[in-house]
Amino acid sequence: xxxxxxxxxxxxxxxxxxxxxxxxxxxMPFDPNHVDPASxxxxxxxxxxxxTDHLGLDIFSRILAGARICLLVGVIAVGIGALVGxxxxxxxxFAKGWFPKFVLRTADIIYAFPALLLAILxxxxxxxxxxxxxxxxxxxxxxxxxxxxxxxxxxxxxxQDFILAAxxxxxxxxxxxxxxxxxxxxxxxxxxSSVSFGLAILAEAALSYLGLSAxxxxxxxxxxxxxxxxxxxxxxxxxxxxxxxxxxxxxxxNLLGDGLREVLDPRLQEVR
Amino acid sequence: xxxVRVLASxxxxxxxxxxVASLAVFCVVNALxxxxxxxxxxxxxxxxxxxxxxxxxxLDRPLPLRYIxxxxxxxxxxxxxxxxxxxxxxxxxxxxxxxxxxxxxxxVGLAVTLAIPVGKYAALRRKKFTGQLVSVVSQFGMAVPAFxxxxxxxxxxxxxxxxxxxxxxxxxxxxxxxxxxxxVLPCTALALVQGAVLVRYVRNAFIDVLQEDYFRxxxxxxxxxxxxxxxxxxxxxxxxxxxxxxxxxxxxFVGAIVIEKVFVIPGLGSLLIxxxxxxxxxxxxxxxxxxxxLILIINAAVDVLYVLIDPRLKSDTEGVDV
Numbered sequence: 001x002x003x004x005x006x007x008x009x010x011x012x013x014x015x016x017x018x019x020x021x022x023x024x025x026x027x028m029p030f031d032p033n034h035v036d037p038a039s040x041x042x043x044x045x046x047x048x049x050x051x052t053d054h055l056g057l058d059i060f061s062r063i064l065a066g067a068r069i070c071l072l073v074g075v076i077a078v079g080i081g082a083l084v085g086x087x088x089x090x091x092x093x094f095a096k097g098w099f100p101k102f103v104l105r106t107a108d109i110i111y112a113f114p115a116l117l118l119a120i121l122x123x124x125x126x127x128x129x130x131x132x133x134x135x136x137x138x139x140x141x142x143x144x145x146x147x148x149x150x151x152x153x154x155x156x157x158x159x160q161d162f163i164l165a166a167x168x169x170x171x172x173x174x175x176x177x178x179x180x181x182x183x184x185x186x187x188x189x190x191x192x193s194s195v196s197f198g199l200a201i202l203a204e205a206a207l208s209y210l211g212l213s214a215x216x217x218x219x220x221x222x223x224x225x226x227x228x229x230x231x232x233x234x235x236x237x238x239x240x241x242x243x244x245x246x247x248x249x250x251x252x253x254n255l256l257g258d259g260l261r262e263v264l265d266p267r268l269q270e271v272r
Numbered sequence: 273x274x275x276v277r278v279l280a281s282x283x284x285x286x287x288x289x290x291x292v293a294s295l296a297v298f299c300v301v302n303a304l305x306x307x308x309x310x311x312x313x314x315x316x317x318x319x320x321x322x323x324x325x326x327x328x329x330x331l332d333r334p335l336p337l338r339y340i341x342x343x344x345x346x347x348x349x350x351x352x353x354x355x356x357x358x359x360x361x362x363x364x365x366x367x368x369x370x371x372x373x374x375x376x377x378x379x380v381g382l383a384v385t386l387a388i389p390v391g392k393y394a395a396l397r398r399k400k401f402t403g404q405l406v407s408v409v410s411q412f413g414m415a416v417p418a419f420x421x422x423x424x425x426x427x428x429x430x431x432x433x434x435x436x437x438x439x440x441x442x443x444x445x446x447x448x449x450x451x452x453x454x455x456v457l458p459c460t461a462l463a464l465v466q467g468a469v470l471v472r473y474v475r476n477a478f479i480d481v482l483q484e485d486y487f488r489x490x491x492x493x494x495x496x497x498x499x500x501x502x503x504x505x506x507x508x509x510x511x512x513x514x515x516x517x518x519x520x521x522x523x524x525f526v527g528a529i530v531i532e533k534v535f536v537i538p539g540l541g542s543l544l545i546x547x548x549x550x551x552x553x554x555x556x557x558x559x560x561x562x563x564x565x566l567i568l569i570i571n572a573a574v575d576v577l578y579v580l581i582d583p584r585l586k587s588d589t590e591g592v593d594v
Contacts, residue, residue, distance in 0.1 A: 103582050109289045112567040114294070114522035116529060121300045124548050124556040198415070205417050206530050210545055227419065232423065233431050243420045251415035 007259025012192075015054050015254025017245075020067035030058035032065040032219050041235050051237050053227065059241050065219040066242065070201055070249060073135050077200035078193050080139025085146025086189055090177055093154025094149065104151070107144040115141040115203040119212050129212035131220075138203045142196045149192045153185035154263050187264035191257050198253030278579055286572040293564050294346075295404035298339050301557045304565070316564040342557075344492035351558035356550060361558045364543060371441060375528045378455060379462035384513060391474025392505065396497075397477060406471065414556065418527040422534035431459060437534035458535045462527050469520065470513060477512040479480025481505040511578075518574035523565050 029047060036056035044051045052061035088107075092100040121127035157163060158181065166176050207213040208222025216223070221242040228238035259267035288573035305554045313321055345352060351361035391407060397403030430438035436457055442450040479502050481487050490500040517524075529541030536542075540559055 021478070105285060105289065106570070108285075109292050109296075109568075111522060112289070112293055112564045112571065114526045114567075116526040117563060120548055120556065121297065121560055122546060124551060124553055125301050127551060129548075142426075202417050206419060209417075209419055210530065210533060212548065225423075229423075232427060236427065239420075239423060243416075243423075246417060246420070251411060254411060254414055261580070264430045 002263045004259040006255040007263055009260050010252050010255030010257070013248055014256055017067050017249050019051070019072050020064050024048060024061075024064035024068055028059045028061040029067075032061040033217060033269070034058075035172045037191060041231070041238075041255075043237060047066045050241050053224075054231055054235075059224075059231055059238070062219050062224060063221070063245055064240055066221040066224065069214065069220045070133060070246075070263050071220065073131070073138065073204040074197040074200045076135040077138040077142055077203075078138070078196050079144030081146045081196055082193055084139075085143040086150045086185075088143075089147040089150025090181060090185065092152050093151040094158055094173075094177060097140050100151070103147060110140065111144045113141060115200075116206060116210075116212075119207050123212050129207065130214075131214050131218060133215065134204055134207045137207075141203075142200065145196060146189070146192060149188050150185055152180055153188040157184045158213040180193070187260070191260045191264065194253050194257035194260060198250040198257070199244065201253070203248050217224065274581060276504055279349050279576060282575055286568060289447055290565060290566055293568065294343055295339070297557060297561050297564065300343065302335060302338070303552055310425070319561075332388060343383070346558075346561065347454075351562075352554045355552045355554050361555055364555070365540065365559065365562060367443075368538060368540045370541050371537060372525075372528055372541065374444075374455065375458060375531065375537065376524055379457045379466060379528070380517065380524065381461055383467040383470055384461035384517075386463060387470035387474050388509060388513070389508075390467075391428060391471045391509065392478050392501065394471065394475040394479030395482065395505075396501070398475070407475070410468040410471040413464055414472075416465060417530075418462055418465045419530040419534050421465055422458060422531050425457050426535065439534075440573065441535075441537045454537075455534075458531045458537060461534075462524070462531055465527065470516060473510045473512045473516045476506045477509040481508050514574060514577055518571060521574070523571055525563055525567060 026028050029049075034057065036052070037046070038056065039052050040054055040056040042048050042052040042056075046060050048060065050063065052058055053062075087102050090178045092103040096171055115134075115138040118141055119129060119134050122137055126133060141223040163176060163180055166180055203223065204213060204220065205222035208220045211226065214220045222241035225246075228242070230233075231238050313325060323332070331336065341491050342352065349362050351365065353360055354364070390410075394403045394406035394410075397406075403484065426438045429435050437454050437455075439454075441454055444451045470541060480503065483499070484504070490504065491497070495503070528539065529544065530538045531537070532541035533545060540563065544563075546552075546561045547559065
């Protein structure tokens, strides 16, 4: 296996967030929702190593708790995108007739609905936004990218000799798709998952910032940025930490995607 | 296939996409449970009052009829009226559409003007420290949400240094100088994030050209490096930029919506976010449809542009009477 600096750094950063999320289930220095007016707006110091916010909430504990939602949103959104997009893309690359065209046109239409607009529609229809509407919206909007990369990769595989051999030996179509094509397009899907994961985190942060995602009691990094807005000019510390962690996580996902691409196949194309 | 036939089929696809998208918007807003009349009157309203208001707003009529009326109205520029103030939505949208378009197009322009020279520099120096530094910085740029970039810029240039206003908007025709001053920070925030993505693609496009046979030939017959890069690299880079911008368009409009919130700019984004907060469904429905239509239109335009500038597609059509 080739070595890749991007892969190492990217995997470490994403790993760090995973560790933070895991740790938060067993240990947090303070209750992330415990209001303590006596110790509000403290600079980083012991025992509040990242300081406290305008309600006296411990920022480090909230960063830990926020890592959970961050990962949850990424996993669910990428899960929806891959579970819907990959089979459709595979069939679109494999099948003949009207279906591939239909899938591609549908992907183009979904593409015109970015996560934010979908989330706004769902929030408006529902009466309020929530983490669930945000995740569903982000997931749906990531479907077209998965369709495109899965189809492009399938098209590269589908005319190779071993597929032809399988076809001539009357192997059922779904066996060809599952046993021959899917393993061959898996690397591309993995790279896309990593890129989409980063985009999902960016989208959730934007939704939280607009007040369209988590309710105030749920701790997310985007929500922390939203709350920090009124204190930006006096206490930039409040915005520094969530902003830093969002950027590092997304950077990690992008580098992980680059690294995977370098290691698995340098010719892979990315779709954002 | 001749260019005309390609273009005609693109237009057809575009019209169908628009129709399907409008159906999707209408269904999500209207088919889910919950009702504008109930929201307006609050929890204490009697069923009779709700029924009266529903009739007054036209909500008691069958959905397909309302869909067709809504669709037909939009063709005439009539987006219906706000559920709360009864203002015509078309009149609310028009001045704000201009604001958002300025924001998006100026940002794209700035991003492209930044990304092409920077990407070219990074490609030519790709094995030197400075070239790699550009790549690292662009990786960081891609990881920062546009609204965070906006917050950082306004913190530094408006609050600490006081060089530019932190928020607000002045129409171009009222005071061009103030208009420009107020757009600098939001456009820069959007352009930096967008430009970071573009730099990567421009860099790769130039690197691809540097390894081509025709580039080596140009150099070996005595073309200076700069001339050869500009002659051959620019076209490849331009093609990449158009493709990526097409793919990123939705992201750009969304970025503009969030940036409007950061800098308190009265564009479509702030209209939309306010409407969601008040649950003014007709406005949400109209503005979302308008943005989706804009994305589809520009997407179709990028497709057409691609047909026109890609030499491979053009060579197919040579000799055909267009």
